[in-house]
Amino acid sequence: MPKSTEYQAKHPDADGFIAYDPEENAVWRDLVAQQLPAVHRHMAAPYLRGLDLLDLPQDRVPQCPDVSTVLGRLTGWRVEPVPALIGFGKFFGMLADRTFPAASFIRKRKHFDYIEEPDIFHEIFGHTPLLTDPAFAAFSQAIGEAGTRCDKADYSWLIRLYWFSIEFGLMREEGQLKALGSGLASSVTELPWAVSGQPEQRPFDVIDILRTPYRIDIHQPVYFVIDDLDDLFGAARRDLLADMATAQGLGLHAPKYPPKDAA
Numbered sequence: 475m476p477k478s479t480e481y482q483a484k485h486p487d488a489d490g491f492i493a494y495d496p497e498e499n500a501v502w503r504d505l506v507a508q509q510l511p512a513v514h515r516h517m518a519a520p521y522l523r524g525l526d527l528l529d530l531p532q533d534r535v536p537q538c539p540d541v542s543t544v545l546g547r548l549t550g551w552r553v554e555p556v557p558a559l560i561g562f563g564k565f566f567g568m569l570a571d572r573t574f575p576a577a578s579f580i581r582k583r584k585h586f587d588y589i590e591e592p593d594i595f596h597e598i599f600g601h602t603p604l605l606t607d608p609a610f611a612a613f614s615q616a617i618g619e620a621g622t623r624c625d626k627a628d629y630s631w632l633i634r635l636y637w638f639s640i641e642f643g644l645m646r647e648e649g650q651l652k653a654l655g656s657g658l659a660s661s662v663t664e665l666p667w668a669v670s671g672q673p674e675q676r677p678f679d680v681i682d683i684l685r686t687p688y689r690i691d692i693h694q695p696v697y698f699v700i701d702d703l704d705d706l707f708g709a710a711r712r713d714l715l716a717d718m719a720t721a722q723g724l725g726l727h728a729p730k731y732p733p734k735d736a737a
Contacts, residue, residue: 479591483557484578490539492555498580499534505586505595506532508662516669517659518645518652520610520703524603535580536598545574545602549611553602559591562629566621569614574601587662590691600660604640609707614640616710624715631684631718635709638683638698644668644675645700651675654700664693674730675699680709684721687729695730 484492494502514522528544530536542552554568555578568575576597581589589596604610617636624632642655642664651669658665667673673693676682678700686696700706 479559481577481579481581481591481593483555486538486555486578490542490555491537492535492578494535494580497583501580501583501586502535502595503533505581506530506599509599509660509665512662512665513659516653516665518647518654520607521603521654521659524606525599527606528602530598535594538576538598541598541602545605548606549608551605551611553598562621562633563626566618566629566632569618570622571618572611572615574605574614576601596656596660600656601640603659604654604656609703610640613707613710616714620714624718628715628718628722631721632714634684634686634688635680635714637688638686639678639700639706639709642668642688642694642697643678643700643706644697645703651699667693668697673697677701678705680712680714680717681721681724682727684718685724685727687726689729689731689734691734692731 484494486492513525527548528541530541538553538555545551545553549572551572551574553574553576556564556568556575557577560575565575574597576594577592579593580595581593605614614636617632617640621629621632640655641657643653645652645654651671653659653665653668655668658668674696676696676698678698683698686698688694688696
């Protein structure tokens with residue numbers, strides 16, 4: 475997440491609804507129209523099932539109360555609008571409370587194909603489909619609960635498990651490589667890249683993931699592939715604080731990407 479942004483939060487009314495203008499609704503409409511073919515081609519079944527269950531509007535920005543109604547019925551989660559930038563501490567706390575923090579603005583047309591910070595398209599179209607599934611929802615809650623128990627210095631270690639699974643995870647489905655992560659579902663260019671066979675693929679392993687650095691402003695050079703979803707869901711039952719201590723003792727892997735100043 476960038477340290478500064480040109481975007482400002484949009485504030486909901488007393489009922490939780492946000493007034494998006496015609497151009498903002500048009501951006502949502504065009505993003506969905508552009509992304510849906512790739513999503514149906516490359517995304518894994520759990521994401522696609524969730525997308526069907528949510529039945530998001532395609533011609534306007536969805537409203538958090540409407541999405542929360544569906545999530546509440548299925549998994550007890552809700553979506554709450556937040557400013558563009560929130561800290562890891564608040565993020566983990568909200569996940570622990572089964573609340574997904576959704577940046578309330580939508581990208582401008584000049585950022586149509588890529589925006590560094592998460593917007594409402596990434597949050598709703600990308601994240602909420604997996605939150606319709608009780609097992610994925612429980613995994614996200616477990617990450618949040620671990621974050622509420624760890625020291626601030628450990629946040630950057632813990633978030634890697636979320637990053638390489640819920641955000642940018644891959645999985646094998648009937649022998650085919652599919653995208654699972656929310657960051658991939660909402661990315662015009664990274665979704666096909668992730669499943670192209672060009673980036674490095676590594677097996678899902680909690681300790682390995684915790685030791686793997688990443689950058690948010692490039693296509694990932696490394697993706698972790700889940701062969702069995704029970705491996706992912708089992709991570710929710712692990713002692714993640716102990717896992718972080720193990721990873722810290724082993725140290726970070728060398729980055730697979732150039733330093734930002736050299737990029």
